[in-house]
Amino acid sequence: MKFPLSILAGSVVALALGTAAASATDIETATGAVEIDRTPKTIAVYDIAALDTINALGVTVAGVPDRLFLPELQPLARTAEVVGTIFEPDLEALNALAPDLVVVGGRSARQASETARVAQTIDMTIDGTELLDETLARIETYGILFGKEDRAETLAATLDEDIAEARAAVEGKGDALIIMTNGPKISVYGPGTRFGWLHSELGIPPAVDDLGAGIHGDAVSFEFVASANPDWLIVVDRAAAIGSGEQNARATLDNVLVRGTKAWSEGHVIYLPAADFYIAAGGADATGRILKAITEGFTAGK
């Protein structure tokens, strides 16, 4: 195998470029501090949340995965090269793009070692329990990295406002249960899961304290929902990302047992934007939309 040789060649080139390029900086990633040359020109992004934030900063992204999930990101499909999927980077396409920096995270994080063979790769995974803090930290980091500090400050300020509004809106409104619907079946998510930040960071008390910490949620019966009897139901429809709206989730939940809960009888059911919540949580714009949905839901259903 010849690969040590080409890695050597690659690092020599990188070294030569490094001395000539703009100042290097330490940035915080999911795997610790990493030194990167500032303002990389050509960027490939595999993580939808990162893509959302970087796009919101007005940075041109050259390489994207084949599915962008969010309608707000669709314009990128026309301008950027497709460099594989979230789960499976197309290293040849990436190599042809010759990016200065590759950003992975979340579902694509495991591919970091693969893409690192083409270009420097940073893992910007955002964890479930401290999602908001990390989202803000990422905005700042990307701002410094791409030389968009001003835009980053504006974004962070907007998000801060959204967070404050959401916290105020949920304050003292009672507890909530997070439910995901898959066709006729439901699963629940508690603190410590990928949706746990609603509890830990927005301060919505969980309706059930000892909910198991399965990242994919645990299958439960409607009896479970009835006996949890939450004040609020926060619902995400797994299939809504492909355009069925919320009526399917509503139809699934609209039954005698759920109707008997405090949440349903008082109209305290909030349907979150599915793709934002399920795939892009941690992206600056996507998180903003989730927070607005929370604020609206909790304010409207007084």
Added chain:
Amino acid sequence: MPDALADTAPGTPKVAPNAAPADRGPLLRAHRRRARLALAGLALAALVAAAISMTIGLRGNIAFALELRAVRLAALVQVAVAIAVSTVVFQTVTGNRILTPSIMGMDSLYLLVQSVLVLALGAAGFSALPAGLTFAGEAALMALLAAALFLPILRQRGDVVLMLLAGVVLGALFRGLSSLVARLIDPNTFAIVQSVSFADFNTVDERLLLPCILLTLAGTALIWRSRHVLDIMALGADDAVGLGVDWRRTAVGLVLVVGVLVAVSTALVGPVAFLGLLVVALAERLAGTTRHAVLLPAAALTGVVLLVGGQTVLAHVFGNALTLGIVIEFAGGLLFLVLLLSSRLR
């Protein structure tokens, strides 16, 4: 009702073991020439497929792209050889040409072994172990389990229905247990296991390449050395024993090797149910013989042509729109159904 379940008594219409070449003289020579021609043709096709897969549509940093393709080619060739050889041996030991290690549930067994190891060691423990070592351990465990589980089934050698059924059911049992384990370990940990539960020919774990190459080479060499014994084993247990072969010991040894080869291919690309079936059925018809000295290389070469060719076509004609694993499952299954229907499988 024609009660197949009750038909386990001796005298069941069973698949005839591969007939030994009964031909003599000029006929035999003609056969030999055909086999040589088939092998040469397959070798040429494999070389062409490999050459095309290395050179088509190169762009960007050529050295890097070539290196990338070389690694993938190595993995594909290895998987093709491992699957082809293990399927041929498995079919000979079980005495018929419709069984494969995959259909008998051996790759599900590998996935189960891996899930249970992750469950026992935890994600950190599992990742901390050196990849080569973990894999070698898994392969060994897999081979032992395979021998322990499949030999009792193999003893029912004459009864294809029972064997087939037991294998299929074992496969389902292993898959069921794997998904139970999946529910018991936290899903992030399970992601490690899940990455191999779908056939994926694009991203190959390079850390596994070296141990896999070594194991494939060793396994293939062992089997190649036993090619004449395999010809005798194909006659059936009784005849083989009559001809001085220690059927039991040889069968155990061979199944151990098959277990290791299945572990190799499953670890590299995931389960591919119909590939082995397809490869051996095609190779047998192309070579026109069941002699292992011909069948083994013919099957391996057919595997290389199918995998490398298929991968190249998907990547460069269909732009990676489909994954090779699903296409093999579909096309291989379909072709196999056609073969069954036309009754020309054997």
Added chain:
Amino acid sequence: MSVPTGLHPSPRARPGLRLDLAAAIVLFAALVVASLLVGVGDLGGAGGLQLLVVSRVPRTLAAILTGAGLAIAGLVMQTLAKNRFVEPMTAGTGQAAGLGILAMTILAPGASIALKSLAATVAAFAGTALFLALVRRLPPTQPFLVPLFAIVYGGVVGAVTTAVAWETDLLQYLDIWTNGEFSAVMQGRYELLWVNAAIVAAAWWVADRLTILSLGRDTAVGLGLNYAVMLQAGLAIVALVAGVTVATVGAIPFVGLVVPALVARRYGEDVRAVLPIIAAGGAGLVLACDLLARVVRFPYELPVGTVLAVVGAAVFLAVIFARPRQT
């Protein structure tokens, strides 16, 4: 094989039957009571009665209807395919039903679950019809080819479904929907499964004709059976059960394989004699596995499809390997 009269079970089966029946009734009753008592909600509370009516009774009924339906569908499919080793969930019917749901989800995302069930049934019918049409072209001298064909056929249909689900990022959604699970069952959510009850009744009605059908086309026609009509009827039975079950609770493997095999070994081949036993056996098996699924990770649920993949497979292996020693 004795000539089936449809009225008298084969003589060999007679003596044990009554005792078995008593034991089975007791066991079945125990399962039903347990199923009514086990669940997350508190029966002793104020809404206890409502809980029983709205959740426990439907769930218990759903398990019974599903189990009975699947076992009978298995029996019918085995009669049609003239082979002991096929059942809807492993011979492409279940996979086709999944494809129907997937197609409906993509083409008409807003469609109700009832409409999706209909799509599942239609797809299951088409899938099974194609399977049977193909199976009849297999050489009849090689019975083991049929299950092999069935598995490969199921794999091919499944590959199409997986490819489409993969492309549309619906793999997880489809997996969860079509893996058998009773967690979502409650009043208003399982009533489609009563179709299974109607089908068990229909199967009982045509039981003698099914027995004759199993003797083969020539014998059946010779005995005055309208072979084509019976074939269509059997097909409809299998497809309806599979479609309704997959759409309502998901696929549950092995019930259709294990139960008819066990029952036939003990009580013989006469369809009318064994039909109630098979239906009850399927119901009991699914009910027991659903109970297991409810308690193993309480208060969360395991998919009963997964439980049965393990339990059903183990039972089946035990059955086939215990055979030689028994006879």
